[in-house]
Amino acid sequence: xxxxxxxxxxxxxxxxxxxxxxxxxxxxxxxxxxxxxxxxxxxxxxxxxxxxxxxxxxxxxxxxxxxxxxxxxxxxxxxxxxxxxxxxxxxxxxxxxxxxxxxxxxxxxxxxxxxxxxxxxxxxxxxxxxxxxxxxxxxxxxxxxxxxxxxxxxxxxxxxxxxxxxxxxxxxxxxxxxxxxxxxxxxxxxxxxxxxxxxxxxxxxxxxxxxxxxxxxxxxxxxxxxxxxxxxxxxxxxxxxxxxxxxxxxxxxxxxxxxxxxxxxxxxxxxxxxxxxxxxxxxxxxxxxxxxxxxxxxxxxxxxxxxxxxxxxxxxxxxxxxxxxxxxxxxxxxxxxxxxxxxxxxxxxxxxxxxxxxxxxxxxxxxxxxxxxxxxxxxxxxx
Amino acid sequence: xxxxxxxxxxxxxxxxxxxxxxxxxxxxxxxxxxxxxxxxxxxxxxxxxxxxxxxxxxxxxxxxxxxxxxxxxxxxxxxxxxxxxxxxxxxxxxxxxxxxxxxxxxxxxxxxxxxxxxxxxxxxxxxxxxxxxxxxxxxxxxxxxxxxxxxxxxxxxxxxxxxxxxxxxxxxxxxxxxxxxxxxxxxxxxxxxxxxxxxxxxxxxxxxxxxxxxxxxxxxxxxxxxxxxxxxxxxxxxxxxxxxxxxxxxxxxxxxxxxxxxxxxxxxxxxxxxxxxxxxxxxxxxxxxxxxxxx
Numbered sequence: 001x002x003x004x005x006x007x008x009x010x011x012x013x014x015x016x017x018x019x020x021x022x023x024x025x026x027x028x029x030x031x032x033x034x035x036x037x038x039x040x041x042x043x044x045x046x047x048x049x050x051x052x053x054x055x056x057x058x059x060x061x062x063x064x065x066x067x068x069x070x071x072x073x074x075x076x077x078x079x080x081x082x083x084x085x086x087x088x089x090x091x092x093x094x095x096x097x098x099x100x101x102x103x104x105x106x107x108x109x110x111x112x113x114x115x116x117x118x119x120x121x122x123x124x125x126x127x128x129x130x131x132x133x134x135x136x137x138x139x140x141x142x143x144x145x146x147x148x149x150x151x152x153x154x155x156x157x158x159x160x161x162x163x164x165x166x167x168x169x170x171x172x173x174x175x176x177x178x179x180x181x182x183x184x185x186x187x188x189x190x191x192x193x194x195x196x197x198x199x200x201x202x203x204x205x206x207x208x209x210x211x212x213x214x215x216x217x218x219x220x221x222x223x224x225x226x227x228x229x230x231x232x233x234x235x236x237x238x239x240x241x242x243x244x245x246x247x248x249x250x251x252x253x254x255x256x257x258x259x260x261x262x263x264x265x266x267x268x269x270x271x272x273x274x275x276x277x278x279x280x281x282x283x284x285x286x287x288x289x290x291x292x293x294x295x296x297x298x299x300x301x302x303x304x305x306x307x308x309x310x311x312x313x314x315x316x317x318x319x320x321x322x323x324x325x326x327x328x329x330x331x332x333x334x335x336x337x338x339x340x341x342x343x344x345x346x347x348x349x350x351x352x353x354x355x356x357x358x359x360x361x362x363x364x365x366x367x368x369x370x371x372x373x374x375x376x377x378x379x380x381x382x383x
Numbered sequence: 384x385x386x387x388x389x390x391x392x393x394x395x396x397x398x399x400x401x402x403x404x405x406x407x408x409x410x411x412x413x414x415x416x417x418x419x420x421x422x423x424x425x426x427x428x429x430x431x432x433x434x435x436x437x438x439x440x441x442x443x444x445x446x447x448x449x450x451x452x453x454x455x456x457x458x459x460x461x462x463x464x465x466x467x468x469x470x471x472x473x474x475x476x477x478x479x480x481x482x483x484x485x486x487x488x489x490x491x492x493x494x495x496x497x498x499x500x501x502x503x504x505x506x507x508x509x510x511x512x513x514x515x516x517x518x519x520x521x522x523x524x525x526x527x528x529x530x531x532x533x534x535x536x537x538x539x540x541x542x543x544x545x546x547x548x549x550x551x552x553x554x555x556x557x558x559x560x561x562x563x564x565x566x567x568x569x570x571x572x573x574x575x576x577x578x579x580x581x582x583x584x585x586x587x588x589x590x591x592x593x594x595x596x597x598x599x600x601x602x603x604x605x606x607x608x609x610x611x612x613x614x615x616x617x618x619x620x621x622x623x624x625x626x627x628x629x630x631x632x633x634x635x636x637x638x639x640x641x642x643x644x645x646x647x648x649x650x651x652x653x654x655x656x657x658x659x660x661x662x663x664x665x666x667x668x669x670x671x672x673x674x675x676x677x678x
Contacts, residue, residue, distance in 0.1 A: 053621050053632065083621020084631065085522045096529045183637035183644075185437060201635075208639035212435075285623055287453065287632040381640030 043076035044255060047097040049088045053081045054286040056296035057200060057238070058101065059277045060123070064266025066280045073258035079284075089115050092241055099259060104236035104319075105337055106156040108326050111346055112338045116244040119236075119347035121260045121312035121355075122319075123267065124303040127234035129160050131226040132187075132203060133194040139224050142168035142231060151180035151192035159337060161196065163233035163329040164226065172332050184209070194226070200299035204292055208382045217380060235322040237303070240312075244345045253351065260355040264311045264366060271305050271368055274298055292382030298374045305368035312352040312366075319347060408442045415439050440642040445649070448642045462643065466629065466650040473613050473625040474654050476541060480548020481609040481658070485602065487549065488556025495557075496564035496590065497582065506561075513554050517612065521547055521619035540622045548612035552605040559601025563594025595672035602665065606658040614651050626651045 050058050061079055064070050070077040080097055082088060088100035089110045100117075107117060131150070133139040139148060142164040152158040162172070178192050184205045187195035197203045203225070211218050228234040240260065246252045270277040278293040286293060304311055326337035359366050415434045422438075423431035432438050449463030491509065495502040524546055528538035567589050575585045617627025629647035636643040 053623070053628065081621050081623060083619060083628075085518055085619040086525075086621060087522070090522070091526065094526050094529075096526065182631065182634050185637050188437065188638050189433060189435070205635065205638050210639075287629070288635065292635075381636050381643065383640075 043071065043074055046070070046075045046077045046099070046255065046259060047080055048077055048259075049080045049082065049086075049091045049097040049100040051082045051086075051088045051100075051102050051238075053083065054079075054281060054284050055201075055288055056278055056281045056286070056293050057300055059270045059281050059297050059300060060263055060267035061101075062266070062281050062284045063269045063277050064262045066284075067266065067269055069265040069269075070259070070262040073262045075255070075258055075262060077259070077262070089117055089241065092117055092243060095243075098242070098255075100241045101238050102241055103156070104239055104322050105159050105326050107239075107241060108323065108342055108346070109156070109337050111342050112340070116345070117241045118244045118247060118345055119239045119314060120242045120247075120256055121240040121263070121352040122236055122314040122347075123240060123263070123312055124236070124238040124300075125307060125311075125315065125318070126303045127160060127228050127237055128199045128299065128303055129157070129228055129234070129237075130197050130199060130203065131161060131164075131194045131228075132197045132206065133224050133226075135222060135224055137193045137224070139194050139226070142226060143170060145194055146170050146174045148175055148193040149178050149191065150175045151178045151186060151195040153180050153196055156337075157196060158331065159325060159329055160228040160233050160235050162331060163235075163325040164228055164231045166329055167231065167233055177332060199302070200296040204295045204299075204378055204382065207378045208292065208380055210380060217378065232321075233325060234318075235325055236314075236318055239314075242351075247348075247351075256351045257354045257358070260312060260352050261358055264355060264359060265364060267304055267311055268364055268366065268368075270297060271301050271371060274301060274374055289379070289382035291376065291379045294374075295376045295378055295382075298376050301371070302373050305371035307367050310352075310356040310366045311368070312356065314347050314349050314352070411439065412442060415441070437638065437641045440645065444642040445645045448640075448646050462646050466626070466646050469624065469626045469629045469647065470650045470654050470657075473610070473617065473627065473651075474657060476544050476617075476625065477548050477606075477609045477613040477654065477658055478661075479545040480612060481552050481606055483545065483549035484552025484554075484605055484609060485556050488553035488601075488605070489560050491553070491557045492560030492564060493586070495561050496586075502561070509554060509557055512550070517547065517551070517615050518619050520550070521616045524550075524616075525620050540620055543620065544613055544616040544622055544625070547616040548609040551608035551612035555601040555604035555608065556598070559597045559604070560594055563597030563601075564590045566590075566597060567593045592672045595669050599662075599666045599669065603659055603662045606662045607655060610651070610655045610658050614654075626654060 048061060050061075052058075054062065058079070061077070065077055065079065080091070087110075088097075088102045089107050091097050092100040093110075093115050099120075101123075104119060104122075107115070107119070111117065131139075131142075131145070133148075137148065138144060145165060145168075150161070152161055165171070165175070178186065180186060180192060180196055184195065184197070184202055186192045187197075187206065188209060195202070197206070203223075206223065207218055207220070209218055210216065211222065240263065242252075242256055247256065274297045275294060278290070278297045281297070282288070282290070282293055288296070307313070309315060323338075323341060327339070327341070328336065330336055356366050414431070418431060418434040420434055422429050422433040436444075449461065449466070451462050453460050453462055453465050491505065495505060521543070525540060525543040528540075528543045528546070531538040564586070571589055571593075572585070575589055580588070613625065614627040614630070616622070617625040618631055619627075621631070622628055626647050629650070630644070633644045633647055
């Protein structure tokens with residue numbers, strides 16, 4: 001071996017090492033910059049797990065952070081976003097977070113499987129799940145679903161639909177069940193006759209799309225909507241869940257009351273300032289378009305306000321209806337969500353009651369009797 | 384090899400590369416123009432997609448999208464610059480994952496090359512590790528990671544994504560490097576033996592240089608795997624900032640604004656190309672050892 005080739009090799013090795021080192025340094029530099037949080041003292045750190053990425057569905061919590069309502073209660077709340085494979089109750093049970101937002105029927109299954117969690121505030125009083133179809137399909141009620149291509153996301157989003165069909169005497173054999181994607185393209189292309197749609201999201205997605213026949217956006221007049229609240233098979237959706245065992249600790253119980261208090265104040269702000277609330281959510285990192293975000297804020301307000309028993313109160317009848325459907329509705333494999341009634345620890349009004357009492361004493365309107373929804377005009381693509 | 388011919392070869396390559404991209408775009412537009420609106424359906428199964436603007440936006444619409452603002456609140460940021468930011472973020476995570484994967488993979492390969500027992504014990508597990516679906520381990524890694532607190536340092540979701548990228552990236556390196564380290568001729572090994580050189584010295588002088596032709600393709604594969612791992616893990620756990628999260632966020636607009644969801648997809652392709660290109664640079668530096676590589 002000649003010395004020159006040796007030297008060249010050594011040079012190459014040094015160069016590679018330098019490159020590797022540079023990459024390491026770049027990588028290390030990137031992972032450190034989210035340290036150094038708030039400098040305020042004596043705030044109790046609290047983590048809240050959402051069930052999806054930042055969007056107006058969670059406007060109340062983002063507003064409570066932005067407006068300092070949690071700080072007023074001595075809490076430093078960090079909102080943890082969800083994703084397609086994140087199960088909020090799993091994160092809660094594992095102790096990663098202090099509270100989680102999740103739908104009641106999904107959690108009932110987890111509770112039967114052994115999760116020890118308690119619904120401490122029922123934020124959404126009404127259900128936002130609907131089944132929408134174009135008028136020419138003639139689907140006005142669940143009975144009309146017979147013989148149709150019916151879309152569903154599955155993963156626990158299907159139970160209100162199945163219960164509504166069961167109530168109308170339509171079995172799963174009478175329909176062809178279609179797996180629905182995140183977008184509404186299947187519905188718009190005609191692969192699905194009646195598609196699942198949240199009032200605050202997918203319904204708006206359809207209204208943001210141009211009708212190729214007219215060249216204008218679709219309007220509510222083009223659509224039939226089956227609302228499960230009207231059919232009587234609605235189930236409770238977004239609720240705040242806390243770990244049952246920790247609630248027996250009086251310090252955590254106090255913290256829970258404070259957290260609910262701050263959250264309800266946030267939702268009151270969203271009710272009274274929907275446009276600002278939509279902006280807060282967008283500046284928190286949501287990528288939704290302006291009109292879509294505002295639409296979602298407005299629709300979510302309708303799920304909470306006006307409140308029958310005070311925002312966050314768990315209505316016994318609504319809880320019972322949710323549990324009954326969870327026990328009595330069979331899916332395509334003949335299974336129900338749960339096989340026996342959930343334990344009494346599955347929900348408690350103790351903490352939300354305290355929070356509401358304190359808020360009322362402070363003069364906060366927790367009923368929203370005079371609530372009037374906005375008229376939101378959607379733009380193409382939700383822009 | 385003379386200089387002009389090298390330039391000419393480069394020019395031909397660049398032309399062929401651009402031509403390839405243009406051919407795909409042309410094919411897309413040609414099918415869109417000529418294909419039936421309802422797509423090609425055989426026995427109720429869609430074999431070719433619908434050609435509507437919603438299913439297949441025009442190439443120029445997709446490109447035009449990059450110059451549009453993300454939304455009203457975002458000031459003047461365009462989709463293009465948002466995608467670029469996301470790409471840089473994902474690329475950093477993928478690079479971290481790649482690096483961890485390469486180090487771990489190479490260490491495993493050396494261990495397996497040194498001890499036959501280690502190879503018999505570990506190789507089946509290494510192969511098995513790649514059969515675990517990524518979406519199953521992503522939330523698990525995040526959950527396990529979140530229990531880790533060392534001093535003031537806590538595990539972040541970014542770390543989880545990098546680990547998942549590494550989980551995919553180490554495999555080709557471990558297998559490729561093992562083959563490479565085993566590749567020297569018996570005569571060369573005998574020569575080392577005759578010189579009375581120890582195993583480690585033999586590793587540095589003989590086995591490592593000999594492994595380069597096997598290692599380089601493995602590194603390229605690892606780069607591609609790291610990018611896929613990063614994007615899928617970002618989608619799976621909804622990590623903010625990267626291309627993966629952007630794909631699910633923009634998928635919302637699939638109906639109203641069909642060109643928009645394509646923007647982050649092109650971004651992901653870009654990340655893959657940059658990653659592969661960066662590994663190509665390493666190949667240039669290691670050229671003296673590349674004698675045997677069939678490329």
